Amino acid sequence: MEKSLLSDISAAGGEKPVLILDFGSQYTHLITRRIRQLSILTVCINGTCPLAVIAALNPRVIILSGGPHSVHADGAPSFADGFLHYAEENGVPVLGICYGMQLLVQKLGGEVSIGVKHEYGKMEIAVVDESGFFGPEASRGHQTVWMSHGDEAIRLPEGFKVVARSVQGSVAAIEHPSKRFYGLQYHPEVTHSPKGMELLRHFLIDICGVPAEWKMEDVLEEQIKYVKSLVGPDDHVICGLSGGVDSTVAAMLVHKAIGDRLHCLFIDNGLLRFKERERVMACFKNDLHLPVTCTDASEQFLKKLKGVKDPERKRKIIGEEFIRVFEDFAPKVESKVGKRPAFLLQGTLYPDVIESCPPPGSGRTHSHTIKSHHNVGGLPHRMNLKLIEPLKLLFKDEVRRLGKILNVSESFLKRHPFPGPGLAVRVLGDVTEGNALNILREVDEIFIQAIKDAGLYDIIWQAFAVFLPVRSVGVQGDQRTHANAVVLRAITSEDGMTADWYYFDHKFLVDVVSKICNQVRGVNRVCQDITSKPPATVEWE
Known part of the structure; x- marks a missing residue:
């Protein structure tokens, strides 16, 4: 297993990655994306993996991700025994984010408790002490960050200091420069933390000395x-x-x-x-x-x-x-x-x-x-x-x-992604029933061609139609119909991990729906999917 992972990383163009230990946060792989945008090789593995795996990867920096758990819960995930000793002995900087920070505090002898003031969503924090972590430009200023935590650190391990607090007084950032251990209670990787990328760049490149050489x-x-x-x-x-x-x-x-x-x-x-x-x-x-x-x-x-x-x-x-x-x-x-x-x-x-x-x-x-x-x-x-x-x-x-x-x-x-299983995951239900595949092909072709004609194809990450296993009542040619319903979906994204729906002009949608209902026999109802990812995925199945 270790050999396979080492081969994958070597083949990705480097042997000393920034290593992320994943404890289950929905944002973990967004950390990977953000750091790679800095031209730094980043790899994510399970947070509970053996120490031998971590040592074999020879990481430059280790980041402990957030997670949905409480450090007090039975069976709460944790890094391997000896991990902190390994990091300190080898001079590997460690950054804990959210749950990762709480884990760091607890394992080093500090105290984490169930927070009285739960903090979710946008929150103001203030830098309250001199901090190499935040860099000289931050001084003691305020900034907006994205919080998502219930537990909080109430007593720090020996040698740590608080360098930032939320407006409610909770610990927002800690550091122990000589050990090179750091912690953030908020998520710098999300766009809702506007200065998050600036902080990650300063931490990795200026403090940790990681070269931005991954090409x-x-x-x-x-x-x-x-x-x-x-x-x-x-x-x-x-x-x-x-x-x-x-x-x-x-x-x-x-x-x-x-x-x-x-x-x-x-x-x-x-x-x-x-x-x-x-x-x-x-x-x-x-x-x-x-x-x-x-x-x-x-x-x-x-x-x-x-x-x-x-x-x-x-x-x-x-x-x-x-x-x-x-x-x-x-x-x-x-x-x-x-x-x-x-x-x-x-x-x-x-x-x-x-x-x-x-x-x-x-x-x-x-x-x-x-x-x-x-x-x-x-x-x-x-x-x-x-x-x-x-x-x-x-x-x-x-x-x-x-x-x-x-x-x-x-x-x-620039071709839009197409799922390996093809239209099987765009025809909901049995793909062999009726004329579902042919109907979907015609609807999809009209939709995509309209997007190309409107000059939107390169702007949209992915667009497609979905065939629903339902029939609806309609009126076509002054006659009652009992025909199929389809859904149109178009999204914008950088990497497919998160996505938002594309806001079409009203006239565009009117024209597309008219073409579909007039040209595709067997369809009398067209819907639009306006759900982001998350909570939805890109495809319906």
């Missing part, structure tokens, strides 16, 4: 070395190309590393968008110059999905069928090149791993599985191919930057 060029170089070390000189690799940015960038990267020993397969699983197969294959051939084999496995997938309504079962079935198609493809490659492929390349991203399963580095976590992505939690336990996932420590925007270096066309890199 995508280094990631590419390290990834190529990693792939070459993993794939033997006579080994071959199968790549499942979906037509999306992630799998394409992964394919371009591995093709650069091993050349023609990469064999790409595009699978028509019957769950593609309108004319997706024709459009994608033309792009591979004309723009990317990747040799790709196309196979029609739609009957195989749809037969397995018949009658299945549970979204997790859909994802598991689709994940398994993809692997079976790849395994059937392997003998064909063998007959051509004389050796059966041993590896399967996938464009798995960091958000896929985060939402599907515990962070790497430990057997258990204090975060919940959101959904099983078909290429992570949806994979079958029995596989005859070893996985290569060169992008699994990267976010979507980082993959796009990597693709730009690999000369993937700008128009392709």
